[in-house]
Amino acid sequence: MKGESLYNMAPAGLVEYGLEQFYLSLAKYGNLPWGEEPCFYWVHNPDTGWPSFIFSIRFPYAPQVKDIAELKLSAEKGIFPDSLVVSDHRSSDLLNLLAHAGFVPVLSWKGMWCTEEMVNFLPVNEKVRLEETCNTVQAEEFAGVVNEVLFAAKRISPGLVVTSESAGLWFYRVVFEDRLAGSIALHRIGNLCGIYLVTVKPEFRRMGIAQTATAWVIKKALDEGCNRFILHASKMGEPVYLKLGFQPVSRLWILKWGR
Missing domain, CATH: 3.40.630 (Aminopeptidase)
Known part of the structure; x- marks a missing residue:
């Protein structure tokens, strides 16, 4: 490569x-x-x-x-x-x-991808908002969600969750009605945007939260000059991304x- x-x-x-x-x-x-x-x-x-x-x-x-x-x-x-x-x-x-x-x-x-022309912006859940992690407390909350949803009993370091825009990294907590519901991260390489760590707590699933959060960060990436998008989807998440215009291209x- x-x-x-x-x-x-x-x-x-x-x-x-x-x-x-x-x-x-x-x-x-x-x-x-x-x-x-x-x-x-x-x-x-x-x-x-x-x-x-x-x-x-x-x-x-x-x-x-x-x-x-x-x-x-x-x-x-x-x-x-x-x-x-x-x-x-x-x-x-x-x-x-x-x-x-x-x-x-x-x-x-x-493994899924789409281009700017393929994106299908669906109606969003107006009760969802994204907050960029910008201090230690927020980073710990972000890490806690990822830990709870993805890594079960294992612990990850909140020190890894930093705001590093110079490296094309953005981390967001996903909030639903003032309650922490999930997390999502962006990584920009030139005009390519990767969407990672899309997590939604079990009690908030099937409410359109992941779809809304993903659409929100795609708009953010478009503003930053990206026109190609990639992610890796779980079996549960794949239907969400198909609705947004992503197409499967491989299995990781x-x-x-x-x-």
Whole structure:
């Protein structure tokens, strides 16, 4: 993927690249260990509930079995994280090789994208508003929602949730009638906007909150000069994004080395 411009990148590649860059930005601003190897970037967070990933985007299209064996050995030794993010648009052989080596699929999302022309702005829930995190208390509340909805008993550091507009990062708490209902984040790379950490507490679901929040941040990104949008959707979230004009282009997998 190195050397390939965002302009020429296929939608599925943009989804994978955007997710990689978002987590790398979180690592850099959260003072987490991260690094670059010839075939991948890695992010490691031993102290919080954030995932520790090797990003497969920089794997060769035809990876050698010995390369995967070396990855497995590194995971066994604790040199690199033991989870990989893999997109099925790259190669089904890669998924098969990783599974054969002992990496077990544990989670998947639909990679989705749309352009400015594809966006369908539906009626919004007027009781929903977004508040940008700008102090420690708000950051802790944002982290608490993400923790509750995405990471169950694990704890994430509110220090990761910072306002970093210079890096194209924006974090918002989603409020419904003065009650904290969810969270959402944006990451801008040039004219590409990634939408991440879209969480809605269980008691606020099926009320159009995620749809309203996503539409709101798309308008924000348009004002910032973005005209392409990507996200990764859970099975529950996919119908929401289809209504907004997003189209599925790939499936993203998390594979974890089976200890």
